[in-house]
Amino acid sequence: MVFLWRDEVRPGVSVAFTDTDAGNLALHVGDNPGEVNLRRSRLEQSAGLGSRRFQFMDQVHGEHVEFIASHGAGPTADAMVSAATLPNGAPQPLAVMVADCVPVVLVGTDSGKRPVIAVAHAGRPGVASGIVSSTVAEMRHRGALDIRAWVGPSICGKCYEVPEQLRSEVAAKVPATWSSTSWGTPSLDLPAGVRAQLDASGVAVEYLGECTLESGSLFSYRRDSRTGRFAGLVWTHD
Numbered sequence: 001m002v003f004l005w006r007d008e009v010r011p012g013v014s015v016a017f018t019d020t021d022a023g024n025l026a027l028h029v030g031d032n033p034g035e036v037n038l039r040r041s042r043l044e045q046s047a048g049l050g051s052r053r054f055q056f057m058d059q060v061h062g063e064h065v066e067f068i069a070s071h072g073a074g075p076t077a078d079a080m081v082s083a084a085t086l087p088n089g090a091p092q093p094l095a096v097m098v099a100d101c102v103p104v105v106l107v108g109t110d111s112g113k114r115p116v117i118a119v120a121h122a123g124r125p126g127v128a129s130g131i132v133s134s135t136v137a138e139m140r141h142r143g144a145l146d147i148r149a150w151v152g153p154s155i156c157g158k159c160y161e162v163p164e165q166l167r168s169e170v171a172a173k174v175p176a177t178w179s180s181t182s183w184g185t186p187s188l189d190l191p192a193g194v195r196a197q198l199d200a201s202g203v204a205v206e207y208l209g210e211c212t213l214e215s216g217s218l219f220s221y222r223r224d225s226r227t228g229r230f231a232g233l234v235w236t237h238d
Helices: 033-047 124-129 131-141 164-173 190-200
Strands: 003-010 013-018 065-067 079-082 094-098 102-109 115-122 145-151 178-180 186-188 204-208 230-236
Touching (some): 003 102, 003 204, 013 033, 013 102, 033 230, 079 131, 094 102, 094 115, 102 190, 102 230, 115 124, 115 131, 124 131, 124 190, 131 190, 145 190, 164 178
Parallel strands (some): 065 079
Antiparallel strands (some): 013 230, 094 230, 102 115, 102 145
16 A cells, blocks of 8 residues: 555645555665655656656755745755646645654645645644744745645654653644643644644645554654654646
């Protein structure tokens, strides 16, 4: 099984999340680059991209949102937006990688009913800095209307233990993140924080993934620091 979850969320637009059967898709975790690129190629074939490729990015837990007009070297960013600006009139297929952080995929349409798509990497720093809200703002700057979100698998509030001070610092910025583990210690609920930010931005959540730490079919950095990365994906059918 290459995809943990996949759906055509709007006519001609698909969203998916991979699982461990798709293998590690990251180049920065000590894996063989040739094998990683082969897995990415197989993923693109499974998605039916033809000669197109998913655009990945160099994620750094920052605040930068990059607009992507065509495939190229991965930008240093934690979110990407693409619209109907390619030669074929379609957005660039996009990918975000995680192994506990929150992968967010967003889809909207412009006034001409053409898709505007985005992905965001929302770890603890990204949630605190509002990377998802910034991504929505960039989509709207590019003409997106009726934006919807798919919040992929990530570590849940019952599992993401953090020091008390860190919980207080993040929750002061995003109150919805305040949580406790199932064993009673301080934690952060990053998916809840993302959902609250999406709600404040007027974006409905269509899908919410399971906990990465609790699922053996997903990579989890908290479970194993020497692990791979799975992906959240969005693409159009051309």
